[in-house]
Amino acid sequence: MLDVVDILNARILIVDDQHANVMLLEQMLIGCGYTNISSTMDPRIVRQQHAEHRYDLILLDLQMPGMDGFEVLEELKKVDPDDYLPVLVVTAQPGHKLRALQAGAKDFVSKPFDLIEVQTRIHNLLEVRLLYRKLDEHNKRLEQTVLERTAQLRESEARFKSLTQLSSDWYWEQDAQGNFTSISGPVFEMLGIDANDMIGTNSTALSGWNMNDLAELDANIAGRKPFLDFVYTRTRDNGEVQYLQVSGEPIFDSFSRFTGYRGIGMDVTHRMQKIKK
Numbered sequence: 001m002l003d004v005v006d007i008l009n010a011r012i013l014i015v016d017d018q019h020a021n022v023m024l025l026e027q028m029l030i031g032c033g034y035t036n037i038s039s040t041m042d043p044r045i046v047r048q049q050h051a052e053h054r055y056d057l058i059l060l061d062l063q064m065p066g067m068d069g070f071e072v073l074e075e076l077k078k079v080d081p082d083d084y085l086p087v088l089v090v091t092a093q094p095g096h097k098l099r100a101l102q103a104g105a106k107d108f109v110s111k112p113f114d115l116i117e118v119q120t121r122i123h124n125l126l127e128v129r130l131l132y133r134k135l136d137e138h139n140k141r142l143e144q145t146v147l148e149r150t151a152q153l154r155e156s157e158a159r160f161k162s163l164t165q166l167s168s169d170w171y172w173e174q175d176a177q178g179n180f181t182s183i184s185g186p187v188f189e190m191l192g193i194d195a196n197d198m199i200g201t202n203s204t205a206l207s208g209w210n211m212n213d214l215a216e217l218d219a220n221i222a223g224r225k226p227f228l229d230f231v232y233t234r235t236r237d238n239g240e241v242q243y244l245q246v247s248g249e250p251i252f253d254s255f256s257r258f259t260g261y262r263g264i265g266m267d268v269t270h271r272m273q274k275i276k277k
Helices: 004-008 019-032 043-053 069-077 096-102 115-166 211-222 269-276
Strands: 012-015 037-040 057-061 087-091 107-110 170-175 180-184 227-235 241-252 258-267
Touching (some): 004 115, 012 019, 012 043, 019 037, 043 069, 069 087, 087 115, 096 107, 107 115, 211 227, 211 241, 241 269
Parallel strands (some): 012 037, 012 057
Antiparallel strands (some): 170 258, 227 241
């Protein structure tokens, strides 16, 4: 919510080539309690002033020599094309009202002034403008928080990956189709295959697997189940049986959609051979 002080401290710029109009608006604003009022009778400097001070409201006369209010509106859009344009136009020409709104102005008042109407429109526009600014600031803080937490998550994942690499022979990730997307460690060198050749493929591309073991592992994966210390075998071309132990977990995105698996593995052939002796 906005405090009355926030509105009364808002930055206001009066742009009019008639000194009497500037004085009238200044006195009215001061009488209402506004404290941060600036003015200019030179429309050519409005763009630069707004770029420097980012006014919360600009009271803009449309009929001025040298550069009219419509040209000023076009110049103001160049300061920040995506920003809210806080302009209340002042005009004695009824036909200019729609054109001014189409040019980006947020509201208008007619000359001669109805002071109560002007005060009301100024208050309403400032309230909308300041709420818009608070929302924009909130969104930026939220975006920064998301970036910071994303960085923390990536750092945490990197630590996890580093630790798993220390406690295993390899770390792996697969997409939803079961194809490898990331491999680190000498797993495929142990199998006699270049790891780079396996990116974009799955383990069934290799020969020699014990199909019963592989079917059980595939059933876990198809059921999106985690698995721990699952041991399966593969027979090398020379007849040697190789034992591989893997642990893995399914990965889901923020919408709970399955995106793949990740896990660790190690060659436990030496250990299994000892058990079987």
